[in-house]
Amino acid sequence: xxxxxxxxxxxxxxxxxxxxxxxxxxxxxxxxxxxxxxxxxxxxxxxxxxxxxxxxxxxxxxxxxxxxxxxxxxxxxxxxxxxxxxxxxxxxxxxxxxxxxxxxxxxxxxxxxxxxxxxxxxxxxxxxxxxxxxxxxxxxxxxxxxxxxxxxxxxxxxxxxxxxxxxxxxxxxxxxxxxxxxxxxxxxxxxxxxxxxxxxxxxxxxxxxxxxxxxxxxxxxxxxxxxxxxxxxxxxxxxxxxxxxxxxxxxxxxxxxxxxxxxxxxxxxxxxxxxxxxxxxxxxxxxxxxxxxxxxxxxxxxxxxxxxxxxxxxxxxxxxxxxxxxxxxxxxxxxxxxxxxxxxxxxxxxxxxxxxxxxxxxxxxxxxxxxxxxxxxxxxxxxxxxxxxxxxxxxxxxxxxxxxxxxxxxxxxxxxxxxxxxxxxxxxx
Amino acid sequence: xxxxxxxxxxxxxxxxxxxxxxxxxxxxxxxxxxxxxxxxxxxxxxxxxxxxxxxxxxxxxxxxxxxxxxxxxxxxxxxxxxxxxxxxxxxxxxxxxxxxxxxxxxxxxxxxxxxxxxxxxxxxxxxxxxxxxxxxxxxxxxxxxxxxxxxxxxxxxxxxxxxxxxxxxxxxxxxxxxxxxxxxxxxxxxxxxxxxxxxxxxxxxxxxxxxxxxxxxxxxxxxxxxxxxxxxxxxxxxxxxxxxxxxxxxxxxxxxxxxxxxxxxxxxxxxxxxxxxxxxxxxxxxxxxxxxxxxxxxxxxxxxxxxxxxxxxxxxxxxxxxxxxxxxxxxxxxxxxxxxxxxxxxxxxxxxxxxxxxxxxxxxxxxxxxxxxx
Numbered sequence: 132x133x134x135x136x137x138x139x140x141x142x143x144x145x146x147x148x149x150x151x152x153x154x155x156x157x158x159x160x161x162x163x164x165x166x167x168x169x170x171x172x173x174x175x176x177x178x179x180x181x182x183x184x185x186x187x188x189x190x191x192x193x194x195x196x197x198x199x200x201x202x203x204x205x206x207x208x209x210x211x212x213x214x215x216x217x218x219x220x221x222x223x224x225x226x227x228x229x230x231x232x233x234x235x236x237x238x239x240x241x242x243x244x245x246x247x248x249x250x251x252x253x254x255x256x257x258x259x260x261x262x263x264x265x266x267x268x269x270x271x272x273x274x275x276x277x278x279x280x281x282x283x284x285x286x287x288x289x290x291x292x293x294x295x296x297x298x299x300x301x302x303x304x305x306x307x308x309x310x311x312x313x314x315x316x317x318x319x320x321x322x323x324x325x326x327x328x329x330x331x332x333x334x335x336x337x338x339x340x341x342x343x344x345x346x347x348x349x350x351x352x353x354x355x356x357x358x359x360x361x362x363x364x365x366x367x368x369x370x371x372x373x374x375x376x377x378x379x380x381x382x383x384x385x386x387x388x389x390x391x392x393x394x395x396x397x398x399x400x401x402x403x404x405x406x407x408x409x410x411x412x413x414x415x416x417x418x419x420x421x422x423x424x425x426x427x428x429x430x431x432x433x434x435x436x437x438x439x440x441x442x443x444x445x446x447x448x449x450x451x452x453x454x455x456x457x458x459x460x461x462x463x464x465x466x467x468x469x470x471x472x473x474x475x476x477x478x479x480x481x482x483x484x485x486x487x488x489x490x491x492x493x494x495x496x497x498x499x500x501x502x503x504x505x506x507x508x509x510x511x512x513x514x515x516x517x518x519x520x521x522x523x524x525x526x527x528x529x530x531x532x533x534x535x536x537x538x539x540x541x542x543x544x545x546x547x548x549x550x551x552x553x554x555x556x557x558x559x560x
Numbered sequence: 561x562x563x564x565x566x567x568x569x570x571x572x573x574x575x576x577x578x579x580x581x582x583x584x585x586x587x588x589x590x591x592x593x594x595x596x597x598x599x600x601x602x603x604x605x606x607x608x609x610x611x612x613x614x615x616x617x618x619x620x621x622x623x624x625x626x627x628x629x630x631x632x633x634x635x636x637x638x639x640x641x642x643x644x645x646x647x648x649x650x651x652x653x654x655x656x657x658x659x660x661x662x663x664x665x666x667x668x669x670x671x672x673x674x675x676x677x678x679x680x681x682x683x684x685x686x687x688x689x690x691x692x693x694x695x696x697x698x699x700x701x702x703x704x705x706x707x708x709x710x711x712x713x714x715x716x717x718x719x720x721x722x723x724x725x726x727x728x729x730x731x732x733x734x735x736x737x738x739x740x741x742x743x744x745x746x747x748x749x750x751x752x753x754x755x756x757x758x759x760x761x762x763x764x765x766x767x768x769x770x771x772x773x774x775x776x777x778x779x780x781x782x783x784x785x786x787x788x789x790x791x792x793x794x795x796x797x798x799x800x801x802x803x804x805x806x807x808x809x810x811x812x813x814x815x816x817x818x819x820x821x822x823x824x825x826x827x828x829x830x831x832x833x834x835x836x837x838x839x840x841x842x843x844x845x846x847x848x849x850x851x852x853x854x855x856x857x858x859x860x861x862x863x864x865x866x867x868x869x870x871x872x873x874x875x876x877x878x879x880x881x882x883x884x885x886x887x888x889x890x891x892x893x894x895x896x897x898x899x900x901x902x903x904x905x906x907x908x909x910x911x912x913x914x915x916x917x918x919x920x921x922x923x924x925x926x927x928x929x930x931x932x933x934x
Contacts, residue, residue: 215615241900249902253612296840330605330906407640409588411620496604498611498618507590507620517623520813522601522834522907527815 179538183531189320189333190281191273192247192309194226196255198265208263219252219259220244223274231305242302248275250322250334273316278332278525280306284315285528294524323532327500328514332525335518337533339500343413343493343508344482344540346501350417351424351481356474358421359428360463363470366429367436368458387426394423395487403491410492411507419487424477431473435466468555475548479541485512511537588639591619591883595629595646598675598740598832599869602908603646603891609902610890616883619644626740633872634659643877643884647870648675648740653934660931666875669929670888670919672897674909676833676858676866677745678845679732680818682825688718688725688846692864695848696753697721698730699807701800704757709780713802733810733817734801734830741814744867745830746799749848752864754798763797766790818843833858834907858909866909875926892920 200206202221205213224244228234234243251274258272259265276284279297284306286294295303309315327339362383370376398419402408408415439462447457488494494513501508509517515537518530593603600623611618624632626647633645634655651669659667679695681688697703697713698721705711718725735742755761763775772790776783779797787793801807810817814831818839821829828846833853836845845853849864857863871891878884890896897903899910910916921927 496621
């Protein structure tokens with residue numbers, strides 16, 4: 132007997148090491164999975180950030196500009212009609228010509244005028260409108276450089292060498308001269324945060340797309356949250372248990388997995404072709420994204436309502452509350468954190484969506500920053516898509532910078548969801 | 561209580577959004593442009609400059625592809641339909657008919673310039689010297705075999721195609737069939753190459769049913785592919801691109817193709833000239849028929865693979881939607897589409913002065929297209 136006991140103890144003893152090893156291995160698999168995931172994230176972020184951080188800087192060139200009335204072709208600064216026709220590019224050209232006096236020939240002059248972005252003229256116009264006394268005066272100004280100059284200046288000193296593809300020797304010489312006299316400077320790229328889209332990379336900004344995303348998401352939230360919550364409350368609290376409700380449940384779960392492009396096609400058929408909602412506006416974008424986020428919100432809201440213990444309902448009914456009062460006064464407030472988390476995750480999903488918007492005309496070039504729900508607009512991921520497809524070299528860094536902005540918003544929203552859950556969540560023991 | 565408020569507000573918001581469409585559709589104070597993704601980079605520049613310099617609302621430009629743009633454009637008259645559509649090919653007669661049937665009677669056709677298509681490779685390697693025949697032999701699904709019958713393309717390396725070319729595997733990254741670039745490449749390069757075979761050329765020219773049947777039998781083309789026009793049979797042969805991995809569909813994004821070429825120096829890529837222009841430090845254009853793809857050679861037509869770019873305007877919308885006339889005037893001004901205009905800076909190849917004058921006057925006189933010769 133003792134012999135047998137001993138051998139069993141020995142048996143256990145001998146297998147113990149093996150079991151510990153298995154345990155260790157099991158843990159290592161977990162670590163490896165996490166490490167791999169983190170590595171991917173790090174690679175993604177370094178790639179995006181290393182490509183995109185330069186977009187937050189912009190090359191500026193210092194020039195002495197004269198607001199010469201005869202070059203501008205105006206006599207009265209307060210006459211808006213004259214201002215609209217005034218040749219503000221002309222005074223930029225003149226300033227460049229007086230800075231580099233030895234330039235002759237059509238081609239060389241064109242190259243010279245190309246040093247400064249054609250957006251500079253509009254900057255000068257705005258300055259003159261704000262300060263009419265500047266007419267016929269001279270001032271020294273920092274003007275936005277053209278994207279070719281910007282790309283060249285940023286690539287000087289990089290591993291691959293300066294990008295001279297679109298820079299003739301003469302143009303490089305001019306930039307070198309300007310650098311020597313300290314007339315070239317990197318500044319914070321304010322246009323990137325204050326402007327809408329542009330085909331000139333140095334003028335292009337993210338604000339138009341960000342506002343478009345905002346308006347679209349407001350519509351989406353305003354529609355999908357109440358509808359989703361109402362549907363969830365009905366299904367959880369009031370619906371009888373029969374074949375119809377089973378059918379509805381299966382369909383909602385199914386809809387959550389439908390590819391988003393299908394919702395785009397549906398939106399095109401219903402909202403645009405049937406209801407004649409105009410194309411490319413946040414209203415129609417919001418409606419389509421509502422269809423897409425509804426299943427997510429319904430499912431998460433139902434889960435939140437289910438998590439409220441029946442004892443709460445029973446207690447409320449016990450003191451004489453009507454079913455509506457039970458839901459509105461007790462169940463909903465307790466389920467709200469879970470439902471809000473679901474809504475925020477649904478919104479984050481909607482923020483990152485492009486495919487359904489393709490069908491309803493929100494993949495468009497829109498310069499003016501939208502000011503309302505019915506102005507043509509585009510959204511952040513679409514802006515990224517459009518920039519990634521543009522030929523100009525300078526849009527590569529803009530693309531990465533726009534991805535950074537989108538990621539920042541997504542991280543913000545998901546953090547909010549986590550905080551809400553942590554703050555408001557109640558544990559039922 | 562809070563929740564009931566929220567529900568009420570949401571209900572009101574929903575009622576508003578549902579009721580407003582009729583009001584929304586009535587007026588539009590910006591020009592709506594749709595169409596080709598190739599013309600998109602040029603149309604957007606014009607739209608932006610027009611908006612900034614005149615203070616009008618900036619036209620909205622959508623990139624829907626040439627075919628998609630035509631469909632939207634021809635779907636009717638009224639502000640819910642676009643005013644202008646861009647195309648990287650001419651309007652087809654079927655599309656013209658669709659327009660007429662839907663009440664879009666008067667359309668102004670404007671040729672704006674040209675775009676070159678380049679076959680490029682990484683700068684790490686020597687530039688390729690190709691002919692259209694080489695491209696056809698390298699990329700076609702079927703090529704004429706030794707006995708004249710069409711056989712599945714047996715060529716594996718460029719040396720198989722032409723002994724003067726290097727002994728590297730044929731790997732070409734190009735656009736998918738939905739792309740206008742692909743259409744133009746098929747039409748200009750592949751057809752151009754296929755025409756170099758006398759029998760295929762005869763098939764293209766032929767309009768006689770018996771002759772077509774005889775030529776088809778000679779090539780081993782099944783009789784079911786018969787068409788009264790030999791040209792259609794020819795096109796089916798010339799446009800079919802091999803699917804055995806030597807031609808890789810790389811999506812519509814030309815920047816992606818450039819990146820892939822950098823990573824794989826043995827591969828070639830097909831894309832628009834403006835992308836070559838912007839990435840001349842990484843990739844170089846192959847010499848086609850002895851001509852390098854350059855601004856000048858595309859403009860004077862000595863470079864063989866270039867295509868026309870068009871836009872079409874709905875006359876019925878002029879005067880209804882504000883800004884159309886101004887947008888057209890900006891587009892057709894010398895500072896935009898001229899030899900040294902800003903569109904040339906963006907990579908569009910301008911057309912000769914007489915054509916510019918002709919289409920500028922077509923815009924000025926609002927001259928409708930007749931639909932003949934499409």
